Amino acid sequence: MVMGEGRLLIFLVIICTNIDSNVSKPPHIIFIVADDLGWNDVSWHTDEILMPNLDRMARAGVILNNSYVQPMCSPSRSAFMSGYFPFHTGLQHDVIGARQANFLESKYKILPQYLKEKGYATHIVGKWHLGFCNWKYTPTYRGFDSYLGYYVAAEDYYKHNNSNGYDFRFNTSVLNTTEYSLDVFTRRAKEILTTHTIKTPLFLYLPFQNVHAPLEVFNNIFGMVYALDEAVGQIMKVLDDQGYMNNSIIIFTTDNGGPVVSGANNLPLRGAKTTIWEGGTRGAAFVYSPTYLHKTQYTHNGLMHAADWFSTILGAAGVDIPDGVDGLNLWNMISNGSNSTRQEVVHNIDDIYNNSAIRDSRYKLMFGNPGRYNTWYPLPGVDGHSQLAPEITDLPEVQLFDLLEDPGEHYNIADQNPDIVQRLTDRLNLYKKTAIPARYPKGDPASNPDNFGGVWSPGWC
Known part of the structure; x- marks a missing residue:
């Protein structure tokens, strides 16, 4: 029996509707940042490293061969969140110290704030390191619906202390625990995914503590990397089980080159974290998505900078890129394999x-x-x-x-x-x-955790 044109049209509409019913527009975006991961600390660059979950996604997606970050943590994270080169925000020098009244200024509207205007739910789990001396510089005052993590930099994975202060929070409240931070972060990420309404687009920012020193898994870099990979694997399983994966874009990057004094390695690149050599600024990165990448299983050599993640994520989400930012929208490069529109990178x-x-x-x-x-x-x-x-x-x-x-x-x-x-x-x-002068003030005694019950806390600037 031949189907009439009208019925055929209705039939095709139903088929297309069913195909697209599991694909939300805009997509869910999972942005994973590894701390202090070296160029040669990933399995797609060396067979010395075991990371099966990340390796599978990297090889099935798009590996980025010229994705540049800043030599240190806070500058890169400021670029991720603001879309500006750090020399345009005053954060180009070193990292924000716990005692410094230093921060990504609140005049910069950051990534989750733009995404919320598009209807996204926004969550951060992990390291902030963009200033905390005033509440207005902290995550839940800057567009994130929830925050579990720590404000400062290197700390013990179990004791959660940095110098003489404790530093671990859920939203604005101190979270007292001696549990390994990666386990806490993984459980929280899974909780977000299982309680979130999947029809609402989700931005989940996962700036993990691993693999930053101290090396508290098997006392070496190999254990730290494997633990990170296992955590990512657990989160990816929940994405699969809960029906997110076909609607999702997974981004993975490091924040700077690896610190060779802590077991990281950047071969064949020269230098390390803190330097503007390639080993300090060329970051291991990839993008994975079963749905939104139209060319996959290859390495792209196009230039990219940390600030471009801001504009690229907004572009993938269908958000207009604000005027004046340094970051370029490279979503077409990543998703279609086209040439990069970035012609040059200023390392610092x-x-x-x-x-x-x-x-x-x-x-x-x-x-x-x-x-x-x-x-x-x-x-x-x-x-x-x-x-x-x-x-x-x-x-x-x-x-x-x-x-x-x-x-x-x-x-x-x-x-x-x-x-x-x-x-x-x-x-x-x-x-x-x-460029504006680097903002790097001396430590302020008012920051002393003893003034806040032994906890690094906002309220002193």
Whole structure:
């Protein structure tokens, strides 16, 4: 029997409706940030590392080969959340100290605030590190519906203390526990996923504590990485079981290069966390989605910067990109495999360290001392602990590298290429004209946790 045109049309509409019924627009977005994960600490860069869950998603999605972050934590996180280069927000130098009245200023509207306007539920589980001296700088005052985590930086995974203060909270209340932080974070992420109304788009920001020192899983980097991977695997299972996965975009990145003094490794890249060498700024990253990626199972070489995650996430969510931000919407690059619209990356402009660096599609130009860790560091020993190498001293003031031919930054070609040096210098000088001085105040005694019952707390600036 031949179906009439009218019935056929209705039939096709029903089929299409059923196909799309499990695909929400905009998508759920899970943004995972690993702390202090080195370039060579992921299984898609080395077979020395075991991380089956992350490896499966990376290889099934899009691995990003030129995704740059800042040399340290707070600057990268400020770029993720604000869409601005840190030298445009005053956070380009070092990290925000617990005793510093320093913060990502509240005049910057951040990622969850924009997403909430699109109807998203927004949650953060993990490390904040963007300032806490006043409540207005803390997560639940900046667009997040809930927060479980810690405000400052490195702390004990069980005792949750940093220096002389305790630092662990649920929303604005102190959360007293001696449970391993990764277990707490994993359980909270699963709780959010199982209680959330799936028809409402979800932004879940997971800036994990792993694999930052202290290395409290098997006392080595391998255990720290495996624990992180296992936690991600548990969360991905809940995404599957609860019906999120086909509507979701999973983003994974580190916040800076790996600290070689803590077992991390960045080979074949030079340098480490805190430096503007590739080993301090080139971040392991990928995007995975069963639905929203149209080209998969490959590595993309397009340039990307930490600030681009802000605009790219907004773009994927269907939110207009605000005027004036530095971040570019690279969702088309990631989802379709097109060329990157980013033509250059400014690694940093630090007026306290007095160093700076810029990369175009091929060349990288650096001024000043790139940082303390300036050589190539061997793989950790069989015990997972660092093997350091003699430092290189007396570095030239100007260094130029061809990263296509020399990604490990072995050969300074500045003297042979004065025209390229001049071209990139001119570009960097344009950015320097827009930079603001680094904000890095001295510690304030008012921050002392003893003033707040032994807890790092807002209310002193």
